[in-house]
Amino acid sequence: MKLDRTDRRILALMQQNGRISNLELAEQVGLSPSPCSRRVKALEEAGLIAKHVTVLDANKLNLKLTAYIHISMDRHTPDRFDNFERLVAGYEEVMECALVTGVDADYQLKVVVPDMDHYQQFLLGKLTRIEGVTGVRSSFVLRQVFHHSALPLSHIR
Template sequence: MRLDRTDRKILDLMQNNGRISNLELAEQVGLSPSPCSRRVKALEDAGLIAKHVTLLNEKKLNLNLTAYIHISMDRHTPERFENFQKIISAYEEVMECALVTGTDADYQLKVVVRDMEHYQAFLLGKLTRIEGVTGVRSSFVLQQVFSHTALPLSQIK
């Protein structure tokens, strides 16, 4: 799907305000509501809009500890990786999981928990029990300087 200027504007506005009404969105992009709604539906159907979410405030929910964890695996086989990914995707503490390169780790996880006690329970009770995990290195966020959820649409051709 080729994106024109209006599509990009729609995506930009929706990334920054997921609760924007169709009427307000249409006004801001210079369309009437029906064509705007059809464009949003087309963007959804094309998979460019993956889903609509509400971002919660971790601190207000007493989820005070964020860790980035590097995981090393014993074998680099599709079966080993599939098993790890299936298990790790079921853990609610894991916000992100990426297969990475450039380090001695195979995966990088972003984990959010209440405190160090809960992190230890997650680490020892879940993470290190996954078959094939041979190394775990954790780094803890001292201060979240900034975090974006909006993608850089100016880079799209």
């Protein structure tokens, strides 16, 4: 899908405020409501807008501990990786999972839990029980400096 300046503006505004009304969005991009709505629908159908979510405040939900965990696997086989990925996708504590290179690990997870006791339960009760996991190295976030959820769009011409 070829994106023009208006499409990029729609995407940028929707990333800033997912609850923006179609009327307000149309006004800000200089369209009438019907064409704006059609553009948003086309962006959704093209898969550029994957979903609409609500961002919650982790601290206010008593989720005070964030850990980045590097996982090493015993074998680099599709079956081993598929099993690991399927299992961690089902753990609500896991916010992100990436197959990585450049470190002494195969995966990096971002995990959010209330405290160190919950982290220990997650680590020992779930993560280290996955077949093939041979190493776990954790780093804990002391302070979240910033977090962006909006993707950069300036490279799109």
